[in-house]
Amino acid sequence: MLEVMDCLLEPYSIERLSRSFNLAENLTKINLDYNEFGDEGCRNFCKGLENNTTMLSVSLCFCDLGVPSGASLGKMVSTTAVRDLYLDGNNLKCEGAMELINLCVEQAEIEALQRAEEAKRKHEEEEALKTAVNTYGSSTAKETKLRYTGDSGTEAGAKASDNEGGKEDKGKKKKKGKKKKKKKEPPPPPRVGPWIHKLHLADNAIDNLAFGEQFAPVICMRQFKKLLMHSDCIEELDLEDNWIGDMAGREILEALEHRKDEKMGGVKMRTTHKLSADVFNSIVKLGTGLKKKKKKGKKKKKK
Incomplete structure (x- = not known):
């Protein structure tokens, strides 16, 4: 894991740092x-993460990311x-959030159709x-009955032969050797593709407060609805502080x-409290367990 928090990194510094990502094979979190x-x-x-197959977790909270970053992050994922x-504390808005998950939604829909x-x-x-058992069950029963009631033998004789064979098998006892302990196989490599397990978008201006975006949150949440309904790998979704x-x-x-009706895996969920009581309480009941991420650094105030 690599942590470079609150270090005044600039775009040029990020570009130089990202060149080492594909060389650091053990780096999984940044x-x-x-x-x-x-x-x-x-x-x-x-761009530095192109063709990377080891990085699993990325945290870019409070990095002044806007709407254009949504497309870049979506392609990266x-x-x-x-x-x-x-991605807490940025400014992706509804448009950026949708660009981020579009490809993941498409993949989830394809997999749901395949399932x-x-x-x-x-x-x-x-x-x-x-149908086959109901159709051919009677004829099979007749054949079995004729086989045991023919001239060559009887059902009693068949049972006796079975008993004799069982005695012979009991007489021959094979020595059992010690069972070898099976070695645990290493976990498979992580999948490369549009699958997302944890997505945190708290305080990202996903609301309708901007001019001309009255229905933007509804359109955006419909996209998230598709992701939640069809994705079998999503585990956490944080939308707190978005009106x-x-x-x-x-x-x-x-x-x-x-997800509950289809008996899919549960999703830990956090959302804004600025909802009607019944909606908020129902979401909390169905998506409990997500704890607020602790802030390790402090936001510097601009003078």
């Missing part, structure tokens, strides 16, 4: 919180092994097997209810 390198620095950072992304087709195929196989409103909040609630 934390650059409280460095205000902006969209240009984020672009340089993502989709082409690397990064699966945990911490549905596989479940349908298994169901059809089971139904075909039941998304009740309509957008209900989109999240419907997604969590869908």
Whole structure:
């Protein structure tokens, strides 16, 4: 793990640092919180992670990231092994947040369709097997009865031969050797592609306060709804301190209810308290367990 927090890193510094990422094979986590390198620095950072297969967790909290950084981060998540992304305290807004998860949503929808087709195929196989048993079960029973009541032998004789064979098997006792302990296989390498496990977007201006963005939170949360409904690997989603409103909040609630009905894995969820009581309480009930991330550095005040 590498932590370079609150060190006044600039875009040029990020570009030089990111050149070493593909050489550091053991580096899996990086934390650059409280460095205000902006969209240009984020672009340089993502460029340095191209074709990286070891980095799993990236934290860029309070780095002055704007809407353009959403596309850069979305491409990075989709082409690397990064699966945990911490982006609290930036300014991605609705547009940037959607650009970030678009490819992940598309992949989740494809996988959900494949799972549905596989479940349908298994169901059809089971139904075909039941039909075959019901259709040919009587004839099979007749054949078994004739085999045991023929001239060559009787059912009693067959049982006796079985008993004799069992006695012979008991007489031959094989020596059992000590069982060798199986070695634990190493875990498989992380997957490279548009899969995300933890996404923290607290305090990112995902709201409708900007001019002309009245319905932006609803559109944005519909995209997050698709991610929550179809992704089987999402574990955490943090949207605290974003004034998304009740309509957008209900989109999240419907997604969590869908996961519960389909018996998918639970998602630890945090959202703004500025929702109606019933929506907020339902989201808290379905998505509990996410604790607030502790701030290790302090935000410097500009003079």
